[in-house]
Amino acid sequence: MGKKLFGKPVITQEAMRRRIKTLGLKIAEDYKNKDLLMVGILKGAFAFFSDLVRAVPIPLEVDFLVVSRQRDKRRRDGGTVKIISDIVSEIKGRDVLIVEDIVDSGYTVTFLREEILKRKPGSLKFCTLLNKPERRKIQANIDYICFEIPNQYVVGYGLDYKNRYRNLPYIASLDNITAE
Ligand code: IMP
Ligand code: MG
Numbered sequence: 001m002g003k004k005l006f007g008k009p010v011i012t013q014e015a016m017r018r019r020i021k022t023l024g025l026k027i028a029e030d031y032k033n034k035d036l037l038m039v040g041i042l043k044g045a046f047a048f049f050s051d052l053v054r055a056v057p058i059p060l061e062v063d064f065l066v067v068s069r070q071r072d073k074r075r076r077d078g079g080t081v082k083i084i085s086d087i088v089s090e091i092k093g094r095d096v097l098i099v100e101d102i103v104d105s106g107y108t109v110t111f112l113r114e115e116i117l118k119r120k121p122g123s124l125k126f127c128t129l130l131n132k133p134e135r136r137k138i139q140a141n142i143d144y145i146c147f148e149i150p151n152q153y154v155v156g157y158g159l160d161y162k163n164r165y166r167n168l169p170y171i172a173s174l175d176n177i178t179a180e
Helices: 013-030 046-053 107-117
Strands: 009-011 036-042 061-070 080-085 095-103 123-131 144-148 171-173
Touching: 009 013, 013 046, 013 123, 013 144, 036 046, 046 095, 061 107, 080 107, 095 107, 107 123
Parallel strands: 036 061, 036 095, 095 123, 123 144
Antiparallel strands: 009 171, 061 080
């Protein structure tokens, strides 16, 4: 590994800490006296999810869903989303909040919405660390967004490029990470 592995931050640890604190309090306010089940979408959301749930000071449960998006350029819908490992918790009647790392084309959240709605939750909302609205291919309503970013590929704080860089403690643009 080269010396320049740790690229320039696009979003710093401090900026994320502050934004997550505010968002956590907003979620706590919106879900007080509800039956909150927060679902982290793996692998990408693992770091954000663990910081976010600790910033929500009300009773809640956590669960996880592992998905993988197969990109297929021949298909107009940009590929398919597959559930690799499903939620264990009962969904019916519960107030489900899905936590994503980044919303890009919008296909993943659209798939998740359809999939979770089949299980009849009491309510269903979406939260994402990052949003890239310029890249949207399909409309996706996101209830809580931490940061909007321009059309650039980012890594770190859970997000990967070819399964690497998830351990960077901040969000960096892939262009800034030059060494291998
Ligand atoms: P969507 O279905 O196109 O919205 O894709 C969302 C998924 O693509 C995310 O959960 C990420 O795994 C991945 N993704 C999209 N953009 C980026 C990026 O800039 N960095 C890392 N992963 C990304
Ligand atoms: Mg992902």
